[in-house]
Amino acid sequence: MMQQRGKIQKLDNDFTRRREIELNNSKVTAVLSDRRKKRAMIICAVFLFFASIFLIQIVRAKVNYADVNTRIARQQKHLKKQQADHKVLKAQVAQLNDKSYVEQIIRDRYYYTKPGETVYSFPNKAPKDVNDYDVK
Template identity: 70%
Template sequence: MTQHGAKISKLENDFTRRREQEINYSRATNSLSSRRKKRAMVIVGVFLFFAMIFTIQIVRARANYADVNVQIAKQRGKYHHQQAVHKSLNARVSQLNDKNYVEKIIRDRYYYTKPGETVYSFPNKAPKDVNDVDE
């Protein structure tokens, strides 16, 4: 028996040694357990951080994808409109290559006549102005 102070003494036997070993073991396992918990929390935190970054990137990519699709749809609409305009202009060019059509336009807009022709104007039908565009 050893004395720890004047009035208290510790018994040295198998029970107290085993009890002391159990206490030391439980302190060590508690310390190890708390370290493991801290390590696990750090790992989970890092994982969540990267998961949030990837999620934000995915959301932004989808938003950009939607914007691009909207722009593509608008550009396709413009393209189809331009194709229709191009088609109508090609039709007008082909009409201008027709001699009879050009003659009709010159007679209607610019009041030209062939030699010996007489032009009659009717009150119900007002002539087009020279500057009006035929569409």
């Protein structure tokens, strides 16, 4: 029951047996805790990998969302400008359908007169040249 290692002998009693069992158990638990730590590290690494992928997707989506919003704002601004131009052109078409307005334009731009009519020009209100009325 007593083991000999050189001149040192191990006592065989309850205390030493319990101590030996505790040492064996602590070695086993140390090995198990190392394995658990490795598993936990692997699980954390996988979680971080997927979390980073999702984070990248969210950032890309926000960038695309902001880009689309700027395009929408730019197009709405362009639409308002086009609508204003359309209003002006529609008013011009309505004026050109008015006989008296067309007659006035022909008189001002091309110096037409009615038979027997005399045109007087004043120095401070000189008539504009025909070329000054270019269509925009």
